[in-house]
Amino acid sequence: MGRIFRQIERHVGLFGAYFAQYAKVRVAYRGDFFITLGTSFAATLFSFGFVYFLFQRISYLAAWDKYEVFFLYGFSLIPFGLFNVLSLNLYEFGSTYIMEGKFDRVLLRPISSLFQVLFETFRIESFQEVVTGLVVVLWSARMLSYRWHALDVLLLAVFALCGAVIYISVFLFLSTFSFWFEDRIGVHPPFWNLIAFGRYPLSIYSGYIQFLLSWIIPFGFATFYPSARLLGHAEFRAYAPLVPLIAVATFAVAATSWRLGLRRYSSTGS
Amino acid sequence: MSADPLISVRSLSKHFRTFERREGIVGGLINLFHREYRIVKAVDNITFSIGRGDMVGYIGPNGAGKSxxxxxxxxxLVPTSGEILSNGFVPWRQRAAYVKTIGVVFGQRTQLWWDIAVIESFKLLRRIYDVSQRDFDERMELFDQVLGLRAFLHTPVRKLSLGQRMRCDLAAALLHNPPILFLDEPTIGLDVVAKDHIRQFLRAINERYKTTVLLTTHDLDDIEQLCRRIMIIDRGALLYDGPLAGLKERLLRTKQIKFILRDGEQAPRLAAFEHSLSASAQNGLLHLERLDEMTCRLRFDRSSVSTSDLIRRILAAVEVRDFVIEDEPIEEIVKRIYSGEVFAAPPGPQP
Known part of the structure; x- marks a missing residue:
């Protein structure tokens, strides 16, 4: 038990050290940082602005009040932002790590290879999405005269973390394909576009798409079901307790695929 | 080699399955659907062991199986078959524990963080390898003495020259004082001074910490200056494993005598000498070259002509101001090995 704690302590410390390393690079290019922060914020603002103006003429969507839709949209930005902070290496995994051979160096260090790939770089400007998302959630909650209880705040935090884990796991799983197939672009783009589906009430989609977003690529559990629970939509209440389970399950699938990929890599080296 | 080797490798093989890539767009399309696989024996049944504190050179042409x-x-990589026991570990089975006890430098790639000062990379590596602050300071001191790191510790890695970067990479690989150091082409692309720096450093580390070093290189000066032992691999098979001196003894075929004529009047006598040489050159190589007006080089097969005999003949024929007798450069020997001229069959017992 003590050993596990020491391991956790060591990895938390290393995470801090890796992040500090990244931060030093970003500080070294200060102008660059502010520009990327600005573009990132503008992108979030424009995509939310589109939804906002669209709903100036629509008051309800599938029995959801427009401010509930904004709440959902805002909440979806929180796990998404956390995911974006960490996901940069997942897209580049196939090309820089596998094809250009950076992965050999990862294997020569006495830390978990997955830990290194996830935390060797960040995209800190995406943290603005978490903040923007929170602001939108608070604003739309006010418009809905939402009353925050301590449990709601706790649930929001847990849901957001689980959502980030779901996103990371799905894209990590897709990245592990690079262990088997050489392809610089990777298989991420179509799944990336699927994320947007989770920003609206699932009830507007056909049964197939609802099934897909719940049980195959469970983005619904990252955004929709948590928001439905927070907003008290009774018909989706049963799904809320599944959120952490789905997060653990998707991560387990991704981690298993990673392990198989490692085995494959160590037998072929490519 | 000591009785208890630090690294022992037995019947090690690595076979890859690859397919023939067809050329062109049509070929690429065919590739998508139909592939003909073949097995490439990158490493084929090699056995060797390395003792503690040894420095061993590992050479071979590109694609021979060194990497x-x-x-x-x-x-x-996990071998297809065979065994490795290195510093008490089976490398691929106990990876995380094992890599703490080795240092690795790939000459072509850096393990440092590209955009920030060198010292920051060292600090992070200190945490990764759990090196105490005291040991860290002590080693940095030594590295600075031999490698002169201090001058560029605060420079971003991307602004370092190749030689400086290589010095930093070496220091980074040795920060946790590993008993074993693997170097893959550590002097590639470096100028003479930088190469010398690296070699001096490796000697110092080897002396001070008894670090065992296995290095691959294409620069035979590395080997001559650092390693008493050399292993040659080609097409996956180990062709030679033994002392460098032994390789010369066994494979040195030609020698050369360079001599400088006393004056211009020697020309007709030299021509006569040349004529007499070509008459007696039936058995083996005996070749005279004029390097310039005064300097001549005579290459000969040392198995068929004795050196002292030749010198006597030269002295009898022409008046000579100076003499140099040289062995065939080691590069030439290795070139012959790679071209398959020697060791075409597996090396038998030494004569």
Whole structure:
């Protein structure tokens, strides 16, 4: 038990050290940082602005009040932002790590290879999405005269973390394909576009798409079901307790695929 | 070699399955649907062991299997068959524990963080390898003495020259004082001074910490200056494993005598000498070259002509101001090995 704690302590410390390393690079290019922060914020603002103006003429969507839709949209930005902070290496995994051979160096260090790939770089400007998302959630909650209880705040935090884990796991799983197939672009783009589906009430989609977003690529559990629970939509209440389970399950699938990929890599080296 | 080797490798093989890539767009399309696989024996049944504190040179032409061997020794690749026991570990089975006890430098790639000052990379590596602050300071001191790191510790890695970067990479690989150091072409692309720096450093580390070093290189000066032992691999098979001196003894075929004529009046006598040489050159190589007006080089097969005999003949024929007798450069020997001229059959017992 003590050993596990020491391991956790060591990895938390290393995470801090890796992040500090990244931060030093970003500080070294200060102008660059502010520009990327600005573009990132503008992108979030424009995509939310589109939804906002669209709903100036629509008051309800599938029995959801427009401010509930904004709440959902805002909440979806929180796990998404956390995911974006960490996901940069997942897209580049196939090309820089596998094809250009950076992965050999990862294997020569006495830390978990997955830990290194996830935390060797960040995209800190995406943290603005978490903040923007929170602001939108608070604003739309006010418009809905939402009353925050301590449990709601706790649930929001847990849901957001689980959502980030779901996103990371799905894209990590897709990245592990690079262990088997050489392809610089990777298989991420179509799944990336699927994320947007989770920003609206699932009830507007056909049964197939609802099934897909719940049980195959469970983005619904990252955004929709948590928001439905927070907003008290009774018909989706049963799904809320599944959120952490789905997060653990998707991560387990991704981690298993990673392990198989490692085995494959160590037998072929490519 | 000591009785208890630090690294022992037995019947090690690594076979890859690859397919023939067809050329062109049509070929590429065919590739998508139909592939003909074949087995490439990158490393084929090699056996060797390395004792504590040894420095061993590992050479071979491109694609001979050097890197594959290093990758198996460092735990990156799992062998198809055979065994490795290195510093008490089976590398690929106990990877995380094992890599703490080795240092690795790939000459072509850096393990440092590209955009920030060198010292920051060292600090992070200190945490990764759990090196105490005291040990860290002590080693940095030594590295600075031999490698002169201080001058560029605060420079971003991307602004370093290749030689400076290589010095930093070496220091980074040795920060946790590993008993074993693997170097894959550590002097590639470096100028003479930088190469000398690296070699001096490796000698100092080897003396001070008894670090065992296995290095691959294309620069035979590295080997001559650092290693008493050399292993040659080609097409996956180990062709030679033994002392460098032994390789010369066994394979040195030609020698050359360079001599400088006393004056211009020697020309007709030299021509006569040349004529007499070509008459007696039936058995083996005996070749005279005029390097310039005064300097001549005579290459000969040392198995068919004795050196002293030749010198006597030269002295009898022409008046000579100076003499140099040289062995065939080691490069020439290695070139002959790679071209398959020697060791065409597996090396038998030494004569």
């Amino acid at each position: 594959t061997t290093i990758k198996m020794l460092t735990g990156i």
